[in-house]
Amino acid sequence: MLLTATLPSRRPSRSARWALNLAVFLPVLAGLSILAHRGTLIDTPTLLVLVALCGLLCLLGLLLFAFGLRSLWVHGTRGGRRLSWALFLLMPFVVLYAIAALAWALRPALSDVSTDLIDPPVFASERRAHGTGAPAVVAGRLHDGYPELLGTRFKAPLDATDGVVTEVAETLGWQRVRGRGRIGADDELFVEYAYKTPVLNMPVQIVVRTTDEGETTFVDVRARMPHLRHDLGISAGIVRRFLADIDYEMIGIAEP
Numbered sequence: 168m169l170l171t172a173t174l175p176s177r178r179p180s181r182s183a184r185w186a187l188n189l190a191v192f193l194p195v196l197a198g199l200s201i202l203a204h205r206g207t208l209i210d211t212p213t214l215l216v217l218v219a220l221c222g223l224l225c226l227l228g229l230l231l232f233a234f235g236l237r238s239l240w241v242h243g244t245r246g247g248r249r250l251s252w253a254l255f256l257l258m259p260f261v262v263l264y265a266i267a268a269l270a271w272a273l274r275p276a277l278s279d280v281s282t283d284l285i286d287p288p289v290f291a292s293e294r295r296a297h298g299t300g301a302p303a304v305v306a307g308r309l310h311d312g313y314p315e316l317l318g319t320r321f322k323a324p325l326d327a328t329d330g331v332v333t334e335v336a337e338t339l340g341w342q343r344v345r346g347r348g349r350i351g352a353d354d355e356l357f358v359e360y361a362y363k364t365p366v367l368n369m370p371v372q373i374v375v376r377t378t379d380e381g382e383t384t385f386v387d388v389r390a391r392m393p394h395l396r397h398d399l400g401i402s403a404g405i406v407r408r409f410l411a412d413i414d415y416e417m418i419g420i421a422e423p
């Protein structure tokens with residue numbers, strides 16, 4: 168007669184179960200938060216709180232994954248499939264938050280950048296609050312984190328340059344908010360734009376100053392992201408892209 172030994176049953180890993188539950192909940196929370204913000208059901212500060220909460224949940228999910236993996240290895244518990252799915256669902260968030268953390272560490276802690284730090288372009292709200300001293304007040308708050316961002320001088324008339332500025336802004340998806348100054352009556356034109364970042368729909372405020380210097384025209388641009396102290400370099404990227412597109416579109420218009 169053959170004797171068979173009964174193998175002890177493997178108990179399921181609670182860490183693996185909770186890791187999978189959290190990994191399933193995380194994309195649901197993130198998706199609903201983004202949709203609610205895009206639909207103006209929640210404001211930007213609330214979205215930032217939810218983004219931070221998603222980061223904490225992602226970190227907690229990774230800890231539960233590590234505990235579950237250790238339980239499988241040391242105690243022989245069941246839950247390998249759950250851990251695999253948990254890791255699969257968590258990885259996109261891990262990558263995104265890792266990239267954000269790297270940008271936070273490597274890029275200047277700024278959310279307001281300008282091509283002119285001495286006499287920066289100002290928004291209408293700043294001009295109303297500080298009057299003619301607004302540029303000096305704003306300059307005191309700005310910091311030089313991106314020295315490569317400089318205004319551009321074109322050997323072209325003001326009206327032609329302003330037309331290109333408007334065309335490039337529309338191409339980039341900027342929405343015109345207001346303008347100050349008139350061609351022929353003022354030496355400086357100010358145009359304010361509003362822009363929403365992809366996915367998160369974060370607001371960006373932009374002001375472009377076009378200065379008539381006689382035979383040349385000088386273009387300065389400033390971008391800021393309200394509610395943030397560190398925008399991970401997004402504002403600087405917007406300014407950099409705008410300047411590059413202006414340079415390209417002015418080919419054939421501005422004299423060499």
